[in-house]
Amino acid sequence: MVEMEFDALPNLSGLYVKAAIKRRKPPTATTKLPDLPARAAGVIVDDLDDYLKICAIADDGHLPPTYPQVLATPLHAAIVAHADFPLPALGMVHLENRVEQKRPIAVGEKFDLRCELSGSEWIPHLGLKFAIDTVVEVGGETIWKSQLWALSRGAKKDLEKRERKPRPAPEPGEVADPLVSVMVDVPADMGRRYSAVCGDYNPIHLYPLTAKLFGFKRPIVHGMWTFARCWAELANFADPEDLVFTVGFKQPLYLPTTALITAVEEEDGEISYRAGSVDGQRLFLRGKAHNGALNRPTVP
Amino acid sequence: MTTCEQKRVVPVPIEVPEKRARRCPRFAGDGEKKTRYSMPNYLKTASPVGYRTRVPLTLDEAERALELLSLERPTAFGEVESATEEELFEESSLGVMTARQSTNFRGHRQITFGPDDSAKIAHIMRSMDALEGPVLDGASYTHVVLSRPYRTSFTMLLTIIGHKPLASLVTVPTRLFRKKVFHEDDMPTIGYLQHIHVGILADAMERAAVVASAGKRRANVFSAPFCGERRQGANRPAIRALEEMCGIGTAERAAGWRIALAAQVGTAVDGEAIDLGEELSRKLGANLMAFRSERIQPGINQDDSAPAEYCERQDMDVPDELTVQAGRAAYNAFSHWTSCDRERAKELLMLERIDVLTPNGKERIRQVRKMLDSVSDRVIDNIPKWIDLPLAKAFSKAAEKGRKAFGLAGQRIYVGGLSRPEVEEEGLCWEQAVRAVGAAASRSGLVAEIMGVAELPDDCDLLAGLCLMAGPINQNDIGKTFFGHEDLLSHQYPHRDPTSLLVWTLKAKTVADPIGNEEQLMNEKRQGKLVDLRPGPHDVIEVVRDGKAQPMRERDGRINDERAFYDVRNFATCVEGREIPGNRGAPWPQEWRKEKLW
Structure with missing residues (x-):
């Protein structure tokens, strides 16, 4: 080694x-x-x-x-x-x-x-x-x-074929009593701007042309940006001590778009969150944050 | 400078009807046409409001809340305490971000200064004439509010009204030019609207400081020194000094922005703190975010497509004693803001009350409707064709649609106004009196709105509400200015040369107006170009720190997503309990909310 x-x-x-x-x-x-x-x-x-x-x-x-x-x-x-x-x-x-x-x-x-x-x-x-x-x-x-x-x-030759089940249409609206439900504008240059900060200049994040070369119809934003942007909304609720913060990346977030970030408190005290399209048709990522105690922001 | 004793407003419960109904909105299903009765698909806004529902209060809580309708000026401030960002946000949410008569006019901006600048402002203001009360030392912060002339899509339409067919080719562009450059109004009541809005805001700011601080702070609001040409002339050096502090330059002045009021906010001294308590303050704040103009009286003026809950007439009435209290609140506000003796205020403030359920009331309302309709007809007939036809009759269609804005429904309808000669004879400033009428109407309406949530059962949206309108007044003014009509109040006050200023309708009902009516205010795609209805804090507020003005809640790539008093969780849901995506928003980061601003 x-x-x-x-x-x-x-x-x-x-x-x-x-x-x-x-x-x-x-x-x-x-x-x-x-x-x-x-x-x-x-x-x-x-x-x-x-x-x-x-x-x-x-x-x-x-x-x-x-x-x-x-x-x-x-x-x-x-x-x-x-x-x-x-x-x-x-x-x-x-x-x-x-x-x-x-x-x-x-x-x-x-x-x-x-x-x-x-x-x-x-x-x-x-x-x-x-x-x-x-x-x-x-x-x-x-x-x-x-x-x-x-x-x-x-x-392709090594992979098994899987039958895709049709997904049920998402229910309109938002779950009851979310902690957070917020629209976030993600501009066309977000991939380039985030690349400049994190150093990841993967062409799929940069320009329509460079993204097309790699099979994407438009540039996509870095999953780690979306993950961090969700943290920006959760930080008020999740204690950073003894924190477990998970994410599953589901579908690419094509630029530009408006994403809907939502978070709900589960019965066990965990926070479930997701980022998806406004119409609920696309899910970009989802995950959980927990550390035993939910931290609700105090009000004046 | 006079002290005018206000009378305490007492609660009058509204009887809950046996037959109740409430709003039952659903999200439009796949392929289903969305209507005003459907849930909005989403909300994307920086406004602190959102789609909210009313929060029930106990009778005792309502009684304590009504104390806010007879607040006297503070006589002193306690120790200077720096406000936190969140306190200032919530106070401004109850003030400059929401408080106005017409939601389709963004005519206010606020610049907020910390304690050091507040001391400078106090020093400047002490040199002013016509102060309503003493300028106090020890303000923790001071808001200076700017206002501009009332301009909306309606006033654009007004530009082409009242011209002779051929001459209109010259007179329309001339009037347009004079409006743009000299801020001239098409008719007097449009000019008054700016002041009505300021009056409503001034009154709201006094309460906002109390509610946002759970009674620990008080506001000392000055509006009179900035009113009227004579006072503005006398106070010019001080106003210029304040304008300089606010950074108002030639461009703002050319756009019509002027200082309209200044509000000192400070720690309440012993005996002047209002004992609202934390819980009631939160509930009250959340309610103030939820109160909406209620236009529909079920079974009376709903449209043909309205669902069942709007179609059945509700056997309810506004109790007479409630109208007495509403009147009391109105006279309180008028005397408070004009510094006029309360009994004299009752004489000066002209109020025509139409009891719609009585035969006389029915007859009177028919007369008013007929008059307003006849004005609409003449307006449509007289719109210059050379403007209307190339735009596919956009103007005449808009005028036709405007009839809806004059829908007079409700058990009690008030027309409020003043007689200019009497006001001037009294030695009062006309503009200040107009502002006071705005304050009087909104304060009077609050009596109904607060009592409309007292002991509110679970299966009702409200028990009473209010619709405050300038539309019928403006329509009447078109008739007066261009077609020789009489003022609405001439019927009640034939020999006093009245000028009607506002109409408000009190409605007892249990079902709130459709949520789609609010969507017009909040969905950017449904807002006209001139209509910018629910501003975010960064749009209208600047906070001055270390000599630098910064837009409120625009920081490090973020703008506000927080709904004020969100912790009360009074967010609209569909019948299945699902929420509108984006409606809940997200609280501003804790590190920033807790920051002491100065």
Whole structure:
């Protein structure tokens, strides 16, 4: 096992190009993933303004729980670009994320970031689903960790066919008594603006033409932006201590659009949230946030 | 400067009818045509209002709430306390963001200053003439409100009314030019509307400070020094100094913006705090967000497509004692804002009350309707064809549609007005008296609105409501100005040269107007170009901090999505209990809401 160790977070664009030009075969049911840990020590974030602004998150002096994942993206790219990594980088789909935060990380606090491949599962009609774990440590103590699941599509010939059941039409309107129900305008340049902040210049996020080259009718926004934008609405309700924050990415959010973000309190105290189209026909993502106690904002 | 003792308004419960109905909106199904009776599909707005429902109060709570209808000016402020952002937002939600007669006019802007600037403003204001009361030391903050002439799609239509066919080729453009450049009005009551709106806002701001702070703060509102050419002339240096602080430049002045009032807000001193309590304040605030103009009297003026709940006449009446209290609130407001003796105020404020359910009332209302209809007919006949025909008769269609705005229904109809010669003889400023009529009408209406939620049963939307209208007055004024008609109030006050200013109808009923009527105010796709109905805080409020004016709730890529008093959860639902997407909004980030502003 070789650990990739970086003194500073590596440049994402270079790694993307490196990963993209590597010719690799699509996975099969027998594809095995190697151990490929990556580490960056002594990371300090002292300027979050652009990220907070673009995601509409209020500055509370701490990193939002979604941000370490953004920081870890270059390490993930380093893993994917590594010669021993067997899956093609192009066409990989980010499926879901589970973030566990013991306590929020203060802006200016020094921490170490560690990432590693942690598991895989062959989905007969889709391909290989694999996980990358990311850990933030301060003085050897884990204070934040995430598990990201992505999909590398199998070749058509290796996949089983699945019958698609017609989905029932969504019920009109909104569930009763939501915590949040808010319309968010997502402008045409949001992909480019977020790319400039997070360094992920994947062409599918940039321009109509570059998105079309990769099979998208229009540019799509980064799933991690939508995830963070949802956090901006949930932050009033979810305690950042001992937080578990999950997301499942469902359909791409084509730009420009207006998204509807909703959150409801479940009977067990968890917050379920989703971002979808205004007419309820498309679901971009959904997930949960919980930490035992719901935090309702106090009123004057 | 006189002190005028106001009379306490007492609660008068409204009898709950045996047969009750309530609004039962549904979302339009797939392929089903959406109507005004359907739930709106979504709400996208920065406004603090949203689609809300009324919140029941107990009789005791209603009684405490009615205290707000006889507030005297504070005599002093306690210690300066910096307001939090959320307090200021909620106070402004009850004030400049909502308080006006006509929801289709955005004619107010507010600039709010902290304690240091408030001290400067107090110093400037002390040099002014015609102050309604003493300027106080120790204001925690001060709102300065700007107002501009009343202009809506209706006033655009007015431009082409009252011209001779051939001469109209010259007189229409001339009038348009004079309106645009010199802010001249087509007829007097349009000019008065600006002041009626300011009067309503001034009255609301006094209550807003109390409700938003659960009674801990009081507002000292000054409107008179900014009224009338004579006072404006006398107070010019001070007004200029205030304008400079507000950053009003030539462009704003050319657009007609002028300072209309200033409100000092500070900590109430012992004996002047209003004991509303936290819970009642929240419920009252949420109700004030929910009160709407109620135009439909079930079984009387609903349209043909109305569902069953609007078609059956309800056996209800506005109790006589309630109309007495509504009158009391009106006289309170008029004397408060004119600083005129209460008994004299009762003589000056002309009120014609039409009891619609009596034979005389029925006859009178028929007369009024006939007069208003005849004006509509003449307006349509006289619209210059060279403007109307190329626009596919848009103007005559608009005039035809306008008839709806004059729908006079309800058990009690009031026409309020003043006699200009009598007001001037009394030594009062006409504009200030007009403002006071606005305050009087809205305060009087609040009696019905508050009692309309007292002991409100679960299966009713309300027990009484109000529709405050200028439409019939303006229609009457078209008749007066262009076709030689008499004033509406001439019938009741034949020898006093009256000028009617507002009409308001009190309705006892249990079903609220269709939610689609509100949608006209909140759905951007249904708003006309000149109609901008529910502003967000960033649209109309600037907060001055460290000498810099910042739009309220526009920060780091966000604008407001919060509905004021959202914690009361009085959001409209369909009969199955589902909500309108986007209606609930989201609270402003806690870190920002809790921030002390100064």
